[in-house]
Amino acid sequence: MQQDDQFDDDEAGDFGPSRSERRREALEVLDLARRLVEQSEARIAQIPMDEDLRELVLASRRITAQIARKRQIQFLAKHMRREDDEALALIRAALDHDRADHRREAQALHRVEHWRDRLVDEGDAALAELLAEHPTADRQHLRQLARNAHQEKLKNKPPHAYRELFRELRDLLADSPDGD
Template identity: 60%
Template sequence: MHDLHDESSDEALGPSRSQQRRDALDILKLAETLAALSEAELARVPLDDELREEVRRTRAVSSHIARKRQNQFLAKQLRKLDEEAVEAIRYALSVDREKAHRETAAMHRLETWRERLLADGDDALAELIAQHPGADRQHLRTLVRNALAERKANKPPHAFRELFRELRELLDDSA
């Protein structure tokens, strides 16, 4: 008796329709992601000039339906690439995402320290100095005092910003 569903026939048929659809949707999402990038972000993605120009054309379309159609066309162009090229694009996008997450986390740490210094005063400053012995205690104390005075008088936040810059230099040096 001949088995209609042997393994050699599966290999000849290739991926299932469901898998083909998932792959096509993945490429469409990739096309939409590329179209959403800024020019600086796009410059870091390994694309040939034609494809880069296609991304720019897609980005320029403002009508919802036309943009959807243009995204589909961009996805069609991406499907023509070999698997290694598509993976290189995905990798570049993931590296940018990870870098952005790290930068955002660092920014939050700085803002948290600044707010702690403004709210807790000398206690927070003592903790910061303990973690970073090379910090200029007097300069930081002066910036905190000036930032609080600016906030109280509704003045522009010069010392507030300067305190952030000092903290960034201090924490970057220790990293």
């Protein structure tokens, strides 16, 4: 009876990850490999990884045929699965950091575009709101650019003032202390 209890304890022990868990992990590494291959060569050079893996990523980037590239990315993922969890976590963190930066930059550009469109469409009412948030802004210059951009829009002229207004707003909103 004593041996049966011991056998049951061993059997009830840790069997490791299930097949489903291993598959999910493999698919995550495959996705990570795809994301790595999509990066520019300059960005790949900045991501923390060993040189053999870096060379494999760069070789994968050079393959352009669709099926061959898919096979190469799978091969890359196979090599990446051999890396320790810390190395993969560093790569993942570097790529996620890039996504967050990109998202913040996109939000900032959308905010600038929003203000530019409001200034062109609403005129002095939108300018008063903008100046309430950013009292250091040059009221005359922004008003003139907004009016010129509005005229360009009405007359279907090239958007010179429209672009200049965007640049001025981008600089103004980037210089604000709260990031608005």
